[in-house]
Structures are given as structure tokens and as C-alpha cells.
Amino acid sequence: MRRLSPCTWRDLALAALVLPVLGYEAAFRDLTWRPVAVAFGCGLALAVLVRRIHPLPAVVFAFGGFAVLDVATFAVGTEPVVLHSGWVVFVLAYSLSRWGAGRDVAVGTAVMAVAVAAIVSVDFPGFAETIAATGMLLFAAALGASVRYRAIAREQLIVQAKLQEREHLARELHDTVAHHVSAIAIQAQAGLFLARSSSLSGATEALEIIDREAAGTLAEMRTIVSALRDPRRHPPLVPPRRIADIQGLAEGLPVDVELHGDLTNLPPAVEGALYRVTQESITNAQRHAHQATRVRVELTAGATDVRLTISDDGTRTAAAGPPGFGLVGMTERITLLGGTLTAGPNPDRGWEVRAVLPRQGAAT
Numbered sequence: 001m002r003r004l005s006p007c008t009w010r011d012l013a014l015a016a017l018v019l020p021v022l023g024y025e026a027a028f029r030d031l032t033w034r035p036v037a038v039a040f041g042c043g044l045a046l047a048v049l050v051r052r053i054h055p056l057p058a059v060v061f062a063f064g065g066f067a068v069l070d071v072a073t074f075a076v077g078t079e080p081v082v083l084h085s086g087w088v089v090f091v092l093a094y095s096l097s098r099w100g101a102g103r104d105v106a107v108g109t110a111v112m113a114v115a116v117a118a119i120v121s122v123d124f125p126g127f128a129e130t131i132a133a134t135g136m137l138l139f140a141a142a143l144g145a146s147v148r149y150r151a152i153a154r155e156q157l158i159v160q161a162k163l164q165e166r167e168h169l170a171r172e173l174h175d176t177v178a179h180h181v182s183a184i185a186i187q188a189q190a191g192l193f194l195a196r197s198s199s200l201s202g203a204t205e206a207l208e209i210i211d212r213e214a215a216g217t218l219a220e221m222r223t224i225v226s227a228l229r230d231p232r233r234h235p236p237l238v239p240p241r242r243i244a245d246i247q248g249l250a251e252g253l254p255v256d257v258e259l260h261g262d263l264t265n266l267p268p269a270v271e272g273a274l275y276r277v278t279q280e281s282i283t284n285a286q287r288h289a290h291q292a293t294r295v296r297v298e299l300t301a302g303a304t305d306v307r308l309t310i311s312d313d314g315t316r317t318a319a320a321g322p323p324g325f326g327l328v329g330m331t332e333r334i335t336l337l338g339g340t341l342t343a344g345p346n347p348d349r350g351w352e353v354r355a356v357l358p359r360q361g362a363a364t
Contacts, residue, residue: 006050006052006053007049007050007052008052011048011049011051011052012049014048014088014091015045015046015048015049018041018044018045018048018085018088019041019042019045021084021085022038022041022042022044022045022083022085025037025041025083025084025085026038026041031081031082031083032073032078032079032080032081032082033069033073033078033081036069036081037069037081037083040065040069040081040083041083041085043061043065044061044062044065044083044085044086044088045085045088047061047062047088047092048088048091048092051091051092051095051099052095052099053099055092055095055096055098055099055100055104055108056096056100056104056107056108058092058095058096059092059093059095059096059108059111059112060108060111062086062088062089062092063089063092063111063112063115063116064111064115066081066086066089066115066119067114067115067118067119069081070118070119070122070123071118071122074122074123080122080123089137090136090137090140091140093112093137093140093141093144094140094141094143094144095144096108096109096141096144097141097142097143097144097145097148098144098145098147098148099144099148109141112137116133116134116137158328161326161328161329161332162328162329162332164329165328165329165330165332165333166332166336168276168333169269169272169273169333169336181214184210184214185211185214185215188208188210188211188214189211242268242271242272242275243259243263243266243271243274243275243299245275246274246275246278246297246299249278249279249282253282253285253286253289253292253293253294253295253312254293254294254295255282255294255295255296255297256294256295256296256297257297257298257299258296258297258298258299259299260298260299260300260301261300261301261302262301263299263301263306266301266306266359267359267360269337270306270337270357270358270359270360273333273334273337273339273355273357274299274306274308274355274357276329276330276333277308277310277330277333277334277341277353277355278297278308278310280326280327280329280330281295281310281330281353282295282297282310283326284326284327284351285310285312285314285351288314288351289312289313289314289315289350289351290314290315291314291315292312292313292314292315292350293313294312294313295310295311295312296309296310296311296312297309297310298310301359302359303359304358304359305339305356305357305358305359306356306357306358306359307354307355307356308353308354308355308356308357309352309353309354309355310352310353311346311350311351311352311353312350312351313349313350314349314350314351315349315350327343330353330355334355334357337357337358338357338358339355339356339357339358340355340356341353341354341355341356342354
């Protein structure tokens with residue numbers, strides 16, 4: 001779970017709404033116990049500011065404060081303290097179920113129930129008003145819980161997308177290294193045969209070590225990758241994708257591919273990552289880029305890094321919601337290899353994805 005900011009611009013805006021209303025009430029309304037009411041109203045504004053990191057204390061202060069004031073005014077026989085700025089209690093009820101821990105939510109709910117019961121018992125506003133206020137409190141709490149569980153579900157999906165991308169990368173690394181190690185084992189076996197035929201004991205011993213180490217490495221890698229994979233899914237091993245395979249990604253939209261620089265001798269993991277980013281970007285363009293006529297892929301190799309740019313000429317603007325899980329997977333793969341990835345709308349038209357990878361890749 002990501003850490004919460006102590007205060008955001010939304011909290012500042014809510015507090016800014018509370019204080020002017022409180023100032024108006026203090027200046028133009030006949031408030032019961034004016035100094036106490038103003039001090040309590042300022043406390044409500046402070047409670048709004050800390051509602052994310054301290055939702056339970058904020059709820060206890062607001063609901064408990066109103067209950068104590070109403071009981072106290074009832075005991076001395078004066079009019080109750082009525083603050084129009086008290087509408088923030090609905091925001092605090094939302095905050096409790098949105099950010100409060102399980103035990104805090106239970107305690108805060110109990111405090112709200114006791115406070116409402118105390119207020120209604122000493123200053124009964126009528127059945128309609130009581131039912132309406134209670135319903136609004138329940139709605140605010142339910143809305144907070146709904147948003148909370150939706151956020152948790154999304155975070156879990158993001159983690160799952162990252163794990164799947166790690167699994168794909170591990171499988172591709174396994175396929176590539178397994179190919180080379182298998183070749184080493186074959187050559188070692190052939191060398192053993194020739195060396196034994198010529199009675200070259202030293203060469204025989206060296207080739208035996210090569211054979212043994214290559215076989216052990218291959219077995220160990222298979223064990224590691226099997227542990228990384230979901231035991232319920234064992235997809236078949238497939239040849240790793242290369243830069244040359246990018247040309248075959250044109251489905252639906254025409255794809256212009258431009259290659260610059262020396263793109264030879266790149267590690268298979270880097271080539272596979274470039275292919276995956278291009279594949280996901282083209283798929284996103286086909287799904288989301290309205291009125292797009294083509295996609296442009298530019299791959300430039302430098303002395304130390306490789307830069308990939310995929311752009312379309314559609315009318316898509318900045319995404320209104322959170323990024324998709326395909327983008328999460330692409331970012332995870334590029335980050336694992338020591339690179340960076342950015343995505344966003346072009347200044348003029350369409351969408352653009354940029355990836356920068358070290359030539360050798362941090363994980364290779």
C-alpha cells in the first residue's frame with residue numbers, strides 16, 4: 001500500500017470552505033457559547049486536514065464534540081450549539097471507512113452511533129430529519145468503503161501484472177540461455193569424443209568439466225524458472241522475439257518502422273523488451289487512438305543505450321483514468337532491465353511511448 005500524504009489540495013479546499021462559513025456564523029449568527037463554538041469549528045477544519053492519516057481521531061473529535069456540546073447545553077438549559085460548518089462530519093465518516101484500519105473503523109463507527117444517539121436524545125429534530133441524517137452518514141461511510149476496496153483491488157491487479165511480466169521475462173531469459181547452454185553441452189560432448197579418440201587426457205578432463213557445468217547450469221535454471229512460474233500455468237517455450245519481428249506487428253493500422261544505428265549484438269532480453277513495448281503500444285493504438293491512420297516506430301541505437309519511440313496520429317488525449325495494466329507491465333519490464341519508460345499525449349496529436357534501455361541491459 002502506498003503511503004498517504006498528510007494533506008492534499010482537496011483537504012486544503014475543504015478546510016477553506018469550513019473557515020469562511022464559520023467566520024460568517026461567528027459574525028452574523030447568534031451562536032450559543034460563541035467562543036466555544038468558534039474554537040470547535042476551527043477544530044473541525046483541522047480535523048479535515050488530518051482526515052487521511054488520522055481518520056479515527058478526526059471522527060472522535062467531530063462527533064464526540066457535537067455530542068458533548070449538545071448534552072452540556074441541554075444540562076444547563078440553553079439552546080444547542082448549531083454550526084452550519086458541521087457538514088464536514090459526512091466527509092469525516094467517508095474518510096474513516098476509506099483510510100481507517102479495521103479496528104479504527106469499528107471504534108469510529110461505535111463513536112458515531114453513540115454520538116448520534118446522544119444528540120437525538122437531547123435535541124430530537126423529528127423522525128424525518130433523523131432518518132435523513134442517519135441515511136446520509138451511512139451513505140458516506142458506504143461510499144468510503146466502496147472506494148477503499150476498489151483501490152485495493154486495483155493495487156492487487158497492478159501487482160499481478162508486474163509478476164506476470166517478470167514471469168514472461170524469466171521465461172524468455174530461460175529460452176535464450178537454455179539455447180546457448182545446450183549448444184555448449186553438445187560441443188562439449190563432441191569434444192569429449194574427439195579428445196578420447198586422440199587420448200588427450202588434459203583436453204578430456206577440461207571438456208568433462210564443461211559438460212558437467214553446462215548440464216548443471218541448465219538444470220538449475222529450469223528449476224528456478226519452474227519456481228517462478230504459476231504452477232497452474234505452464235505455457236510452452238517459444239523462441240524469443242527479436243527486433244526483426246517488429247515488422248510483423250502491423251495488424252489493422254499501417255506501421256512504419258525506422259531503424260537507426262547499430263542494432264546488432266543486442267542481448268536477447270533487450271530485444272525482447274523492445275518487441276514487447278512495441279507490441280503493447282501498437283495494440284493500444286488500435287484500441288484507443290480514434291481516427292488514427294498509422295503508427296510510427298523509431299528505434300535508434302547509440303553507443304550505450306537504445307531508444308524506442310512509438311507514436312500514432314489519432315485524436316486520443318490524456319487518459320482520464322489510471323493507466324492500464326499493459327502499461328504497468330511494460331514499465332516493469334523496462335525497469336528490470338535498467339531502463340525508463342514514459343507515455344503520454346503528443347503536443348499536437350496522438351499518443352507517444354518512449355523507452356530507453358542500456359545496450360547490455362541491467363538484468364542480462
